[in-house]
Amino acid sequence: MKHLSRFLLASMFVLGFSSMQAQDANNPWAIGIGVNAVNYGGTGDDTPGMVGNGVAGGEFGDKFFETEKWNILPSVSRLSVSRYVGGGFVVEVAGSVNQIDTFGDQSVDDLSYYAVDGMANYSLRALLNDGWFDPQLGVGGGYNWLDSEGAGTLNGKAGFNIWFSDNIALNVQSTYKHAFKDEADSHFQHAAGIKVIFGGKDTDGDGIYDKDDECPETAGLAEFNGCPDTDGDGIEDRKDACPNEAGLAEFDGCPDTDGDGIADPKDECPTVAGIAAMNGCPDADGDGVKDSEDECPNEAGPKENNGCPFEDKDGDGVLDKDDECPEVAGTVANNGCPEPTVVVIAELNEYSKTVLFDLAKASIRPDSGAALKSIADIMEEYPNTVFHIGGHTDSQGGDEYNLKLSKERASSVREFLISAGIPANRLTSEGYGEARPIATNNTAAGRQDNRRVEISLDKDKEMRNKEM
Structure with a gap:
């Protein structure tokens, strides 16, 4: 009991660093190592058995918590291997060893105890919103040897796991073993130990196992099935046209810095709001010449005149661009040049x-x-x-x-x-x-x-x- 108390105290201390993991399809295998305690009291079994006179059991459960009557071997005394099979079920095979010196209210000579058990366990964790507390119920059978006498048992188990790291849990359980032979003794076997889960592969270390990871070699997010969102804009890199710049879904993940409705990669003036007709550049005077190329951005003019309106300096009705004599008034018929009268x-x-x-x-x-x-x-x-x-x-x-x-x-x-x-x-x-x-x-x-x-x-x- 002294060793069990210390073990439980240390386990609860480590529990302070819990991260709520569990045995599942990603990590189907688990190995358990710990101690066990055998209690022949409080089983309700009054059939004379191999030890005692059949009254060690008492009423069922009335001596369940009398830990001073538990038989505990002060060393690692239980090993288990289990595998998750789906739907919350785990099958487990366990072997344990103990030394019996207390049989109910009686003291006996040290008797060797060995047990091999097979169990089907069901986790209730999903009913508790997949938290760190993982209660389990189990049923199965086993075979026990008390000294040289062996007997089969029908087992029923209740216990829990407390997950406190990525792959490690504290396991505490109590199993009632009902003996099939009249001369054998039914009893409780309690156990506490550490359970280590393994089996899943996570190449990129993002917490999403390769079998479910659509980007198994690149660390990503669970919401994108393991694929990354480098710029954090909510659009995974595979679907993001600008994976290194936070953007908008409407622009396939690219930004629109000037807010003109044209994504920056297609915007020739990404920092100044413009219009689609000018590929995102402004055209203040609406003459079809973007401001950056318009020598008169606030006066409408044709492209061939660099966005400036045509002039008629000499006032002869012929625009300077067509006026062969722009400084001297002429006639339209003579291309803006004067004609002799x-x-x-x-x-x-x-x-x-x-x-x-x-x-x-x-x-x-x-x-x-x-x-x-x-x-x-x-x-x-x-x-x-x-x-x-x-x-x-x-x-x-x-x-x-x-x-x-x-x-x-x-x-x-x-x-x-x-x-x-x-x-x-x-x-x-x-x-x-x-x-x-x-x-x-x-x-x-x-x-x-x-x-x-x-x-x-x-x-x-x-x-x-x-x-x-």
Whole structure:
């Protein structure tokens, strides 16, 4: 009894570190080691047996707690092996040894006691919400030897396990062994010891055994059948598109940092709320150009103008992007460049009337330079206009000669204007001889008017330039 008290005290001390485990399908096997006590008192068996006169039993249970009459061997005296078979049932085989010196109220010479028992135990733990306290009931049979006499018994057991570590429990039980032979003695056998469970495999050490672990080589959580949730967002890594960043289920576990409804991996501007059409980037002015690429984020403008509205600086009705003369007001027909008016053409021709040539030649007289320079200055004001220079003569002289001379004189004027800075592609020239008189050739004054260089607009060449 002294040794049993110490054993129980030590077991209860360890109990303070309990973690509520149990023998189950994951850990089906268990080994028990402990002490046993045999009590022949209080069995209600008054049949004369191998020891005593049959009255040692007394009334059933009336001497159950008289521990001073228990026979205890002060050493490890009981070993058991058990296996969980399912549904809360455990089958157990146990062997025990003892020394009998008290038989009820009688003292006897030391008698050897051996027992082998097989039991089917049922755990009531599940009825108590799977806590640390694990009461059990059992039924079975055994065979006992008292000295050299043996007898079979029908066994009924009540006891409990107290689980106080992952695989270890304190086991306390009491078994009533009813002897089948009249000459054998029924008795109680009490036991206390340590029970160690084993058998399950947990490769990743996450507390979920491999047979139930869907990720047996990676530590995980029970709620995900042993699979991990690295970022702790409630979405297991296998189903988490962003396993290292806490996110939302609606985005397959990815975050939406700016809260714009677009998951960060698909959001080109993850820290600034935007719109789906811009892949998560903002477009403050709604012009279809995201703000980060919009040079005018608060003013709507087309993409081809970097998000800025088109301007018409010269106010001529032609946007700067299409205006070939954005700094000078022009006409829509002339792509925003100014066109010479009738007045301007008349002014050019007033100057051209003063352009003089050497007699019967195409060479320009020096005193005509100022007039040609004025013509060049006016032409520069119309950088998108093509001017045509036409040469004309009076009717004196042969037709072929007059035509040749008019062409050469028109060409001389063109070359002068080119040298004065007017681009060659903006000047055309042609000679018409005497074919286009503007006055009568019958008078000296009329013939003088017909001998002229005339400037006009070359619309055909201008159109061809635009098409190119």
